[in-house]
Amino acid sequence: MAAKIETSRILKEPKSLREVLLDKGLAGLGDMYVNFVYSLALSRKFERPIGAKVNNRILAEAVKRSGLRKMLPRRIDRHAQGDAAEALIVFAWLQEAMSFEDCLKVIGEGDDPTDAFTELLREIGKRLGATYE
């Protein structure tokens, strides 16, 4: 999907992982991306259309459990931790490291969204060749 819809111009220069995590523009686009994928995953699971926003607490906990927290400045609140997760998830999509379909699949697995987002952040880290530890 990313190639077909020409997202390549959106990211003009290579960014370090840390820059990605703190990029407010990526966090903004990522917010919309993550909420849509999450809503679609729930809609498929419950077989009816559902709109839902991912709670920041879930994203912050996933950031912690996945090890990504260590990449972030010490003094960073829950909101900024959620932003970092959203930035990374949409960055992985724009870079074609994780397709929309793969993202949807991981988010839709299991019954605990915190587990699912933890797994998603770990998988993205692997695919980007990053170690969070």
Next chain:
Amino acid sequence: MAAKIETSRILKEPKSLREVLLDKGLAGLGDMYVNFVYSLALSRKFERPIGAKVNNRILAEAVKRSGLRKMLPRRIDRHAQGDAAEALIVFAWLQEAMSFEDCLKVIGEGDDPTDAFTELLREIGKRLGATYE
């Protein structure tokens, strides 16, 4: 994209256009869909990641200009008009009447989002074989 990610189970029964427009579940999922497509259209236009929500005033005006307003109950506020637009837009995607890519293209055209959403609603009406008048 719709076929690949198996959205067919989300809509289990055929709905009349009027039912679609007043469906709160579709409006919820549609809200997430529309905001993501709109953010991606802006990101492509300005060549940097942007997260933005579509203003209800824009959607309500597009509902009016496209003729869709006539399909809705008389006593319906701006918020519900926006919901109707979002429900219809994501319904068209789930039904594979309008692909994500086509939707993105129409929304990204021109400089006036109201014009773009008006055109989108008209085009969806045509593709669904509906006349709003």
